[in-house]
Amino acid sequence: MKIVSLNGLLGYGYDIDSLEQIKTMDIDYIGVDAGSSDPGPFYLGNGTSFTNRDAVKRDVELVLPYAVRRKIPLIIGTAGGSGGNVHVEWMKKIIEEIAEEHGLSIRMAIIESEVTKEYVKDKLRAGKVKNIGPGLELTEEVIDRCNRIVSQIGVDPYLKAMESDVDVILAGRSCDTAIFAAPAIKAGMDWGLAFHMAKIIECGALCSVPMAAADMIVADIEKDSFTLEPVNPARRCTIERVAAHTMYEQTNPYYIYEPDGVIDLKESKYEQISDRAVRISNSEFTEANVKTLKLEGSMLAGYRTITIAGINDPETIKHVDNIFSQVKEFIARNMEGKILPEDYSIILRKYGTALSGSVPQGVPCCNMGIIVDVVAKTQDIANTICALARSRLLHTDYEGRKSTAGNLAFPYSPSDIVCGPVYTFGIYHLVEVDDLCETSSIKYIKVGE
Amino acid sequence: MNKLIDLATILRSKNAGPLYVTFDIMFDNQDNYERVKRAGVLTKELISKIYDVDAKDVSIIMYDIVTSLKITIPRKEISGSLMDMDVYGCQQHVPLANVMIP
Numbered sequence: 243m244k245i246v247s248l249n250g251l252l253g254y255g256y257d258i259d260s261l262e263q264i265k266t267m268d269i270d271y272i273g274v275d276a277g278s279s280d281p282g283p284f285y286l287g288n289g290t291s292f293t294n295r296d297a298v299k300r301d302v303e304l305v306l307p308y309a310v311r312r313k314i315p316l317i318i319g320t321a322g323g324s325g326g327n328v329h330v331e332w333m334k335k336i337i338e339e340i341a342e343e344h345g346l347s348i349r350m351a352i353i354e355s356e357v358t359k360e361y362v363k364d365k366l367r368a369g370k371v372k373n374i375g376p377g378l379e380l381t382e383e384v385i386d387r388c389n390r391i392v393s394q395i396g397v398d399p400y401l402k403a404m405e406s407d408v409d410v411i412l413a414g415r416s417c418d419t420a421i422f423a424a425p426a427i428k429a430g431m432d433w434g435l436a437f438h439m440a441k442i443i444e445c446g447a448l449c450s451v452p453m454a455a456a457d458m459i460v461a462d463i464e465k466d467s468f469t470l471e472p473v474n475p476a477r478r479c480t481i482e483r484v485a486a487h488t489m490y491e492q493t494n495p496y497y498i499y500e501p502d503g504v505i506d507l508k509e510s511k512y513e514q515i516s517d518r519a520v521r522i523s524n525s526e527f528t529e530a531n532v533k534t535l536k537l538e539g540s541m542l543a544g545y546r547t548i549t550i551a552g553i554n555d556p557e558t559i560k561h562v563d564n565i566f567s568q569v570k571e572f573i574a575r576n577m578e579g580k581i582l583p584e585d586y587s588i589i590l591r592k593y594g595t596a597l598s599g600s601v602p603q604g605v606p607c608c609n610m611g612i613i614v615d616v617v618a619k620t621q622d623i624a625n626t627i628c629a630l631a632r633s634r635l636l637h638t639d640y641e642g643r644k645s646t647a648g649n650l651a652f653p654y655s656p657s658d659i660v661c662g663p664v665y666t667f668g669i670y671h672l673v674e675v676d677d678l679c680e681t682s683s684i685k686y687i688k689v690g691e
Numbered sequence: 692m693n694k695l696i697d698l699a700t701i702l703r704s705k706n707a708g709p710l711y712v713t714f715d716i717m718f719d720n721q722d723n724y725e726r727v728k729r730a731g732v733l734t735k736e737l738i739s740k741i742y743d744v745d746a747k748d749v750s751i752i753m754y755d756i757v758t759s760l761k762i763t764i765p766r767k768e769i770s771g772s773l774m775d776m777d778v779y780g781c782q783q784h785v786p787l788a789n790v791m792i793p
Contacts, residue, residue, distance in 0.1 A: 279709055279770075279780065280706055280770075280778070281779075282709070282770050282771030282778040283770070283772075284708070284771065307712065374708075374710055375708075375710035375765050377765060377766070431710065482757050485756050486701070486715070486717060486759065489754060489757075489759070490705070490715070491705050491706065491713065491717060492707060492713070493707045493711055493713055493761075494750070494752060494761070495759075496752070496754075510756075512756070543772075543773060581694050587773055589773070589774065591776065615773075617773055620753075664773070666771060666772045666773065667709050667769055667770065667771065667772070670709055670769075
């Protein structure tokens with residue numbers, strides 16, 4: 243069976259010629275990953291998408307009418323960038339718009355994978371939460387502070403949704419692999435090969451030469467192997483690129499961890515079967531005794547205001563840390579009784595300083611960029627603290643100062659930029675589950691006509 | 692002595708989830724790969740020192756099939772947290788790139 247991965251991320255674009263090319267192939271499924279946690283905690287917490295609406299609509303609009311007519315199911319995972327219910331709804335509206343504009347009637351399975359705070363608390367109390375790495379301890383207080391919590395579903399809810407005949411599967415937060423492994427597993431393919439294939443193609447043509455997240459790749463999976471070939475004839479898959487991509491953004495190149503189990507790639511065999519295609523076999527799946535799902539939760543951390551400036555005078559650069567300490571002390575004293583120190587944080591981000599190991603430490607650069615970064619309990623407090631810091635940094639004196647008119651070169655007027663709400667990850671943990679579908683729900687709808 | 696970056700064809704860093712950053716060091720020939728392995732310079736202790744993380748949290752894996760090394764460390768600041776400077780973690784490779792290999 244043949245599965246096309248549209249691109250590395252829905253909204254990144256793809257070549258129109260590639261689309262024409264797949265129309266000449268006998269394609270069984272089209273999948274696309276529509277989200278990631280890479281852009282940070284804001285989008286999950288805030289309920290907005292980091293992908294651009296018009297760009298996402300373009301990517302779907304070009305392929306959907308063809309897919310519906312030819313009865314090739316389109317699978318979209320981690321809808322709306324973060325895969326919360328609000329993100330799924332955002333994507334659903336885009337599909338409804340396309341259905342209307344193109345006169346399509348679409349049968350759609352919608353899989354939601356958000357979880358409630360109560361669900362997570364019950365898991366925590368039952369000792370079924372596991373830390374993934376250092377630095378993030380889960381408490382009930384953290385759970386309460388989260389604005390939104392999603393579970394990264396595996397293939398199981400997808401397999402369930404595929405029991406009905408649908409044109410589109412639109413899913414919330416998912417393991418990137420689930421989108422592409424599910425159709426292969428449904429067709430009776432080996433789980434180890436299905437997941438290995440999915441892990442490589444979820445980034446689109448990123449595993450080819452020249453590499454591109456904004457182009458398509460097709461995987462042809464059979465009983466005992468799968469073959470990868472970029473759709474665009476200008477690209478090639480090589481053993482090196484494909485094997486190298488297997489370890490991309492993974493902590494270990496030999497194992498892929500999934501909710502259902504682990505895929506061992508130690509004995510995987512890679513063969514170059516043509517100029518442009520690589521065949522892979524022998525990737526082995528072992529079912530986990532205890533099944534787990536990964537949860538992601540994001541919480542409001544405050545409101546941000548920043549100011550950006552440059553410093554050109556080498557004497558000022560030498561004194562910048564000292565000046566900033568004085569500024570912080572001044573602000574605390576100046577706002578005593580009005581703004582509590584615990585209600586805001588202020589840091590100075592310096593660009594142009596030497597990194598450890600790169601050049602000798604302590605060598606001042608000729609032009610330093612700074613960001614005064616204030617995050618506070620309210621936007622008003624952030625604005626006030628940033629304004630005070632900006633004016634004080636501009637005019638603070640230091641020993642031997644000759645440039646007494648000002649310390650900062652501002653590129654903008656107004657100099658202070660209001661950034662709005664700021665979020666941080668509060669939850670990035672595994673939970674043990676009895677049923678891999680327990681965090682998700684499926685509904686079937688029909689849109690258009 | 693050569694800098695690691697001058698021996699590698701690809702040397703990159705990237706988030707592996709918001710809690711970890713992972714480094715891929717790839718070589719296009721067996722000689723350079725073997726030289727780096729044999730040199731024994733890239734140890735958990737060195738990574739711990741240049742990235743200021745606990746040595747026991749450092750993972751170093753040889754990936755022979757593509758003559759590559761993979762190093763993974765916990766992020767000092769979780770992606771997107773208030774003190775974080777690199778949300779995608781893709782500009783963390785420079786101190787590693789400058790390690791000298793005999």
